[in-house]
Amino acid sequence: MLADRLPPLNGLRAFRAAARHLSFRAAAEALNVTQSAVAQQVRGLEQALGAPLFERHARGLALTPAGEALLPPVEQAFRLIADAAERIMQQAEVLTVSATPSFVSRWLVPRLDGFTRRHPGIDVRLSASNDLVDFRRDGVDIAIRYGTGIDPGLAAQLLFPADPVAACSPALCRPGGTLDPTDLGTRVPLLHDSHFLWAEWYRAAGRDEAEARRGVRFSHTLHAIEAALLGQGIALVPRPLVERELRAGQLVAPALGVRLPPGRGFYIVAPPELWDTRKIAAMRLWLLSEAAA
Numbered sequence: 001m002l003a004d005r006l007p008p009l010n011g012l013r014a015f016r017a018a019a020r021h022l023s024f025r026a027a028a029e030a031l032n033v034t035q036s037a038v039a040q041q042v043r044g045l046e047q048a049l050g051a052p053l054f055e056r057h058a059r060g061l062a063l064t065p066a067g068e069a070l071l072p073p074v075e076q077a078f079r080l081i082a083d084a085a086e087r088i089m090q091q092a093e094v095l096t097v098s099a100t101p102s103f104v105s106r107w108l109v110p111r112l113d114g115f116t117r118r119h120p121g122i123d124v125r126l127s128a129s130n131d132l133v134d135f136r137r138d139g140v141d142i143a144i145r146y147g148t149g150i151d152p153g154l155a156a157q158l159l160f161p162a163d164p165v166a167a168c169s170p171a172l173c174r175p176g177g178t179l180d181p182t183d184l185g186t187r188v189p190l191l192h193d194s195h196f197l198w199a200e201w202y203r204a205a206g207r208d209e210a211e212a213r214r215g216v217r218f219s220h221t222l223h224a225i226e227a228a229l230l231g232q233g234i235a236l237v238p239r240p241l242v243e244r245e246l247r248a249g250q251l252v253a254p255a256l257g258v259r260l261p262p263g264r265g266f267y268i269v270a271p272p273e274l275w276d277t278r279k280i281a282a283m284r285l286w287l288l289s290e291a292a293a
Helices: 009-021 024-031 035-049 066-091 101-118 197-204 210-212 221-229 243-248 276-290
Strands: 054-057 061-064 095-097 122-127 144-146 154-162 164-167 188-191 234-240 266-269
Touching: 009 024, 009 035, 009 066, 009 221, 024 035, 024 197, 054 188, 061 066, 061 144, 061 154, 095 101, 095 276, 101 122, 101 221, 101 276, 154 276, 188 197, 188 221, 197 234, 221 234, 266 276
Parallel strands: 095 122, 095 144, 188 234
Antiparallel strands: 054 061, 144 266, 154 266, 164 234
C-alpha cells in the first residue's frame, strides 16, 4: 500500500524546516519544538530513506544530493496540502441565511453591506422563502422567522418585536386621516398576506370572521405592502417592514379601535449545536446591533 511506503510525516516536516533555514535551531523555533526534537526527527527520516539528507558543519547545515532531490517534491506536497486546506476553510465560511422574501427585501438587503464590510471572509447566501426550514436538508445555517413562538428543538433569540399594523395609502383615508372600521372590506379593500391576520382582527373586533375573507390574497407580505402603497387597499403587516413608509408619509396607520394581542416578533433561529460557531455568531451579533440601531 502507498501509505506503507511513505516516510514519517513528522520527519518530512522537520526536514523541510531545517532545509529552509539550514539550521536545526532555527527550524525548531519555526516549528515551536526543541532543537533535539528536530534533529531526532530528521535522523529518523534519514534512517527510513537509507540516505543522509544533510551535511552537518560547525556553522550549520548543507543539503546532500539526496536532500536536494527530496526538497522540491516535499515543498510541492506541503503546498498542495495547504492549498486544499485553505479551499476547504473558505468553503466552510459560506453562510446561508433563510428569511421570508419580505424581510429579505425590506429589512435585510438594505443593511447587508454593513455585514459584508465587517466580515469580508464570510460569503453570505440568502434564501428567501416562507417555508419552514429543515436546516440539515436545506443546507441553511441560520434563519429569521416571524411569529409568536419557535420550534423548541431550535436555539432562538428575539431580534425585535413586530406587532402588526394596519397600513394604507393616505388617499384612502377620510378627512383628518381616519378610517371608520365599517370602511374595511367595503370602501377600502382588505389586502391579505400568508399570515391571514385580518381574520384574527375581525374576531378581536367581534365582527363576522367570514367578512375577512374578502379582498386580495398575496403569498408574500412584500406584495401586500406594494399594493397598499399603490392605494389598492389596507394591509395588516409587521410594523418594522413598513416603518420607513410610515415615517415618509407614503403609508398611514389609521386607528381602527382594535389591536391584535402583542407578542409577535422576528426571531433568529439556528440548530443549537451551531449557535456559537464563528460565522453564525458573527451574523447573530450583527443582526442584533442593526436591530438596536
